[in-house]
Amino acid sequence: METIELTRKQLYDLVWSTPIIKLALQYAISIDGLKKLCKQFDIPIPVGGYWMKLKHNKPVKKTKFNDIFGGVGKIVLTIREEGSTVNLDQTPLTIRTKEIENDPDAPLIVPDVIIKPDILTIQTRDFWKAAKNNIFYTDDTKIHYPIRFEISNRERALRFMDTFTKLIRHRGHTISKEYHNTCVLIDGVFIEIDLREASKRVQAKPPYYGTTLEPTGEFIFKIESYLDDKEWRDGKVKIETLLAKIVAKIEIEAEKKKIRKEESRLWHIKYEEELKRKEEIKKRRDEEVEKFNRLVKLSEQYDKTRLIRQYIEARKQNAIDTNTLTTEKQEWINWANDKADWLDPLINKPDEILDTK
Structure with a gap:
């Protein structure tokens, strides 16, 4: 601009x-x-x-x-x-709403009669026909509109959703499923949608007691997002006149959700990198501690070797001084020197008995 x-x-x-x-x-x-x-x-x-x-x-x-x-x-x-x-x-919502309203090709008028119904409209009618008013009937093989209405208001709901879906497709988006929820899919982001009839609590009619819920005929369209739920309901104006605003809100919420997902993805990458860095530091420290402990152990082992050699030499010298260096004592001295050589970390002489596990 x-x-x-x-x-x-x-x-x-x-x-x-x-x-x-x-x-x-x-x-x-x-x-x-x-x-x-x-x-x-x-x-x-x-x-x-x-x-x-x-x-x-x-x-x-x-x-x-x-x-x-x-x-x-x-x-x-x-x-x-x-x-x-x-x-x-103006707010991003107002700007986006006007952008949609100013699009001469955008389908914004809900007709009195559906012409060229969207495939989802056809599938929804087929679903109702198969359900035969059984509220527990399910069919996850095909997508149908999330409409919860009395039979008398279903046709109006279907006309609204048919126009809504055509506007969604015109904007380059689609209707899809995430788990069991019907959603608008925008650039890989799912925004759950729901259309229901409002109800009010009234006194139950005889022979029943207490209160019951009675449908009012008012429409409520709701979107459910990660942190923000938003709904529109019939009031001074019908929700049919709010199509541009509803779709604008859905698009903005999808953009926010995509940003949050990207921020979350980057946070997890940084978290994993930090975790890996700490693990590497811990690994290096553990390796260093292990090497140090090994050094201490070898030092202690070498020190023991020196003491053993000193003892052997003292025994030998005593035998010489006392003229008691017999063949048997010399054999012991040779045996002891072999064991010292086996214990000595600088020699590590093999020993067929002590090396046996």
């Missing part, structure tokens, strides 16, 4: 040369939006009756422009495209 950049003084000159109602037709901003913009930038606007007095050449009072302003001095306005009713200062 084409934009124009103004200074505070230029906007002041604009609102005092052209009525705001006309400026709202030139720029993609509402009348209230323009007033808020002027208030934000401390720009006075003409009071009521100013333009009528000016038209009839009556004296008017023009509020003087104030040069002193502590905020940012540049203002950007978007030029309204021809035929567009979208105001960029």
Whole structure:
């Protein structure tokens, strides 16, 4: 969209040369939006009756422009495209709703009689025929509309859902199933839908006692999303007139849900990466501890070897000094040295008996 950049003084000159109602037709901003913009930038606007007095050449009072302003001095306005009713200062829902309403090919009128029924409309009629008013009847082989109504109101519900489905398809989406729920499928995101008849609690008729639920004939269309449920019901206007708003809301909810799914996916990736990093650190630490413990064990083993060798040498020296180094003692000394060599981690001499498991 084409934009124009103004200074505070230029906007002041604009609102005092052209009525705001006309400026709202030139720029993609509402009348209230323009007033808020002027208030934000401390720009006075003409009071009521100013333009009528000016038209009839009556004296008017023009509020003087104030040069002193502590905020940012540049203002950007978007030029309204021809035929567009979208105001960029409005909510995303309002903007999306107007976008759908301004589409000349969008099927927004619910007809009195269904012409060229959607395949889901046909399947829903077939489902009702097979169910024969059995509320417990199920058939998951084909998709049908999630309609819960008295028989007398089913045709109106079917006309609404047929138009709704055609609008959904026109917007590039589809109706699908997620588990056992009928949903609108938008770019891989499921938004559950439901159409039901409102009911009120009334006194039960004899011979029954207490209260019972009685259908009111009012329609309620509901969408169920991850964090936000939204419903529309008959009131001053019928839900048939709200098709654009309903589909706009579904699309926006699908976009939000997709963003949340992506954020969740990225969070899980980071979580798994952090978990892997911690596991690798733990593995390295465990390996380091194991190596250290092995070092300690070998050191202790080497120390024991030294003590054994010292003892063997002391025994040998004692035998020499006392002239008692017999063949039997020499054999023991040789045996003991072999065991020391087996225990010594620097030698690790094999021993056919001690190495046997």
